[in-house]
Amino acid sequence: MMTSFLKEYNIELKTVGPVFIGGGKIINKKEAIFRKASVIIIDIEKMFNYLCKKRLLDKYQDYMLDDRMDLATFLKNNNIDEKVYREWNAKELSLGDTKSTSNGDVKSKGISGFVRDGNGRVYVPGSSLKGMLRTILTGAYIIKNTGCGVAKKLDYCKQKLGNRPYKSNLEKAYKATMDDIEVQLFHKNLFSDPEGKNKLENKINDSLRGFMVSDSEYISDEDMCICQKVDVRLDGKENTLPLYRECIKPGVTIRFSITVDSTFCDYDKKSIIEAIGLFYNDSYWTKVSKQFKNVAPVINDRYTCFLGGGAGFESKTIIYPSFDRSKAVDFTSDILSVLFPDVSHNADKEVSPRVVKCTYYKNNKYLFGACILDKFSDPEEF
Template sequence: MRHSLDVFRLIIDVESPVFIGNGSEISKKEYLQLRGGQLAILDIEKLYMYLKKRHMEDAFEAFMLKKEKESLEQWFYNMHLKTEDVKDCFKYIVKSDSVSLQKGTPQQIFPFVKDPYGKPYVPGSSVKGMLRTILLGADIIQNSEKYACEARYFEKNLKESHPRNRKLLNQDILKIEAMRFRYLNRSENSRDAVHDALSGCVISDSDPLDIKDLVVCQRIEKHVDGKERRLNVLRECLKPGTHICCSMTLDRSLCQLKPDEVKNAVAIFGKRYYDDYMRKFPSKIAYAKDRVFLGGGCGFVSKTIVYPMFPGMKGVRVTQEIFEKKGVPRKHMHDRDLEYGVSPHILKCTSLQKQLMPMGACRLRLEN
């Protein structure tokens, strides 16, 4: 049987830093600070071989194994080594912008995901996961009566659940997803993932990007009252102006999704996200019908369907209760979310060229 395939070009224009990690860390013993706000990430094997030629391998091994918080830069200074001496050991150089760290604390960097050739890229699974949440959220907003029964069960199970339950509401969310996506008759088990219509939507990994598209950004928490808190967390992020290009292939025997449906869902989901969450924080980012939030550090609201299902203050109360039941530490003060009128009451941000901006803001385009 011949399948009809429609292929579209999906372009995501980065507005504020986007972070998608590879699950590893670059410790402060693996990079050097350069002039001009740049960081050099070292190839440790090459560095070791260079030091071995200078009979310094024992000192280097001792440095790498000891638990003290000495950085590679400090060790170089103590060993009378110059950055210029180890240029051939650089893996790559990345720009660092508006970083302000507390001294004496670990300053590891969370690297961006890269292909086998060392090029950063955006996995198609990250883009598809974002679109799946948007499509589901928009359908809930447009057809609230359709999901009314599941919303009541959601609230009931939340109230009756045990504290510190890490799998809280997983089954409820799967049922809600099934109502939107699992309508294919491909097996007898109605909960089987083979029924999912989005199995007919394949989004490729992005075209390879360049190391020059990366910038190291610091995590900043912006409180709803306007206060800012800088954390000693550094991430390699795609910088504003980067264009993420993927292909979206739709198997028409399984998936009837249309480009206009995607664009409309982005506008509807984004409006609820802005009205119930983003506008509560002082920010220069206004609502835009084609805006999406991609990657890590965007926060709870952009990745869940709580506010689409429970708009306004009801969403604040439900979100607060989710944090409480999941055992989020009391130091985060989610017990005051109702008082603040938003939950969570922290917007995850970063700073570039001394301008504060939320993480992961992008504009989405679909082309034939």
């Protein structure tokens, strides 16, 4: 039975743009039938069993070696109609608007699948939700405590690396700095340690161990879609990439819960909602929205947050909350110049990143990963 020091909140996020959380599976174009407005994903094991029974494995092998032939053509050539392949545990997902690319066939790299459980059901892992909220809580603390020293730690990391660090050195140093910042902000001496062996940096002293986030409720396949990645530049030019992702559609509710153990941390409804508002209000998007106003969506709801993969570098970092705009732009562009050296990241000293991650769905342009806090229940105390 839960006791009074545990407070549980029921949360609802509404997706404003498609949300993608990768499950590590790539759905090959040979495993899917692309239609004008949908994609049918085939259970390969069931299809293979059927082909064995019909003695079509030689033809299937030829098909797999032929890059010019798609699955729909293979099925048609072998007189396998829709009634048959619908029995192969086929899932039909809505297809976002597609565009041709300079790199050829947009389906050439397959589809990055959304995370699913062992029974194939879609859900958002609690680790992904907590990771988003942890970044928000970190950023909100920095905004409220401008003299906390985080900016100095980030600056020192950059100075120590010099002007042209190797990518691996940058990633290692930045991670070490972020770990140091999180120790400063969230670690406490939570347990008695008469022998002095429990160092503050140990994970056991992380106060956010008391900030527990559940997996989301299951999400129906009817609320899923396939979206193509589109990079939008400041001048409005779009780079459509041959990358597809299985996503939660815009307008879908993601339900999950947060349980706060007040013996470790003191977050409550008011402070969590305030943190979400503070983080977005001082984010990259609000600071550069004028530059992107006419070429990419801008969300005006202050309780906006970005969840999952493909949402952009800026949504996963605390750089913009840590510095004034000019310094944040310079700092971000310096990091991106190491990670992606073939692209200009700060040509006019005004904006960085200079590309936003979008997609099209039903004739509308959306930001990847954008969500709005829709409901936040009062705690239930036991």
